[in-house]
Amino acid sequence: MRAIDILKTPFWAAELASGAKSFADNPIIGSRRLNEKGLHVARTRLAERMSDWRRERLSDLVADEDAVSYARDGFVVRRNVLPEDQFQELKREITTNRFAAQEMLQGNAVTRFIPITRKMVAELQEFGALVNGDLFQGLLKYVGSWNADPISFIHTVFADPKRGERDPQTVFHSDTFHSTAKCWFFLNDVKEDEGPFIYVPGSHRLTPARIEWERQQSLGASAGGRTMHSLGSFRIGEKELSELGYRNPVKLSVPENTLVVADTHGFHARAASDRPTVRLAIYGSLRRNPFMPFAGLDPFLLPGLKWRQAEIHDAINEWKMRTGRPTGQPGVGQVAPLDTPQRWS
Numbered sequence: 001m002r003a004i005d006i007l008k009t010p011f012w013a014a015e016l017a018s019g020a021k022s023f024a025d026n027p028i029i030g031s032r033r034l035n036e037k038g039l040h041v042a043r044t045r046l047a048e049r050m051s052d053w054r055r056e057r058l059s060d061l062v063a064d065e066d067a068v069s070y071a072r073d074g075f076v077v078r079r080n081v082l083p084e085d086q087f088q089e090l091k092r093e094i095t096t097n098r099f100a101a102q103e104m105l106q107g108n109a110v111t112r113f114i115p116i117t118r119k120m121v122a123e124l125q126e127f128g129a130l131v132n133g134d135l136f137q138g139l140l141k142y143v144g145s146w147n148a149d150p151i152s153f154i155h156t157v158f159a160d161p162k163r164g165e166r167d168p169q170t171v172f173h174s175d176t177f178h179s180t181a182k183c184w185f186f187l188n189d190v191k192e193d194e195g196p197f198i199y200v201p202g203s204h205r206l207t208p209a210r211i212e213w214e215r216q217q218s219l220g221a222s223a224g225g226r227t228m229h230s231l232g233s234f235r236i237g238e239k240e241l242s243e244l245g246y247r248n249p250v251k252l253s254v255p256e257n258t259l260v261v262a263d264t265h266g267f268h269a270r271a272a273s274d275r276p277t278v279r280l281a282i283y284g285s286l287r288r289n290p291f292m293p294f295a296g297l298d299p300f301l302l303p304g305l306k307w308r309q310a311e312i313h314d315a316i317n318e319w320k321m322r323t324g325r326p327t328g329q330p331g332v333g334q335v336a337p338l339d340t341p342q343r344w345s
Helices: 003-017 031-036 039-056 064-073 084-095 118-123 125-131 134-144 208-223 238-243 310-322
Strands: 075-078 100-108 107-113 152-159 181-186 198-199 248-252 258-263 268-270 279-286 331-335
Touching: 003 107, 031 039, 031 208, 039 208, 064 075, 064 134, 075 279, 084 125, 084 279, 100 248, 100 310, 107 310, 107 331, 118 125, 125 134, 125 279, 134 181, 134 279, 152 310, 310 331
Parallel strands: none
Antiparallel strands: 075 258, 100 107, 100 331, 107 152, 152 279, 181 258, 181 279, 198 248, 198 268
């Protein structure tokens, strides 16, 4: 063992009590010997128990029917969220303005992220009311099992099958080993052949078959190079999915003005389309340490820090670009959400 590895060992060990998931970056998490003895499975099981414990304490944040939907399926769908006049005004606020943006290129898809800032929330009335509202905030917090401030973006996905290899987001996968929440409030209709979100109902829960599958994946994940699988976002084929005994995947083709919130520990993907498509949504994500025995105490809920996460994310990206460090989401300046992606030019 190198001297630097000896110095890093306490930090690698400490990451076991966090949401760290990379089998490639942490030789303890990625140890075949330890995972044969059950390390990964133990972390996954404990994370599920802790998220259930926290979620019970957040039940007042959601309607009973939404809690039932989440428990059964792992996702919640709410249509006709806003009255039509309010929805059209919110849509106008977003589509007619220009914002600082970042773009991520993956295969044949570009995802544009526009960080939602305090200024946007304060100045765009209907937009601010939605993202600060009880439905958007409550469902993210409940599904994510944390009373914490989500990170949020205006989110545009441009996909064109003629522009490159398959987008890795169209392969079924689990984001990480523990419950996490993501949501999309769709600002345009998403038809069945336009790249809708797909989810495997019930796959947010561990079953004996899933536990054994997780164990098998953990044994060889560190040997795969820096693939998504080795970084802790396990990919799975449709044949394997059927063998795990979950229900058939559901394509969530939904009309505009629909909110979808999902636990992305469950298996999900973005459906591939055989033609160019554009998906526009307000996107939120909530992920915290899965092992904490409390559901709150989030520093980003303190005055002056709320709605700062996306701004901080943007600042880090800008710093990486200035200093020549690699970033998967380089800034592209001021754009409107539906402008043609610069990373395709």
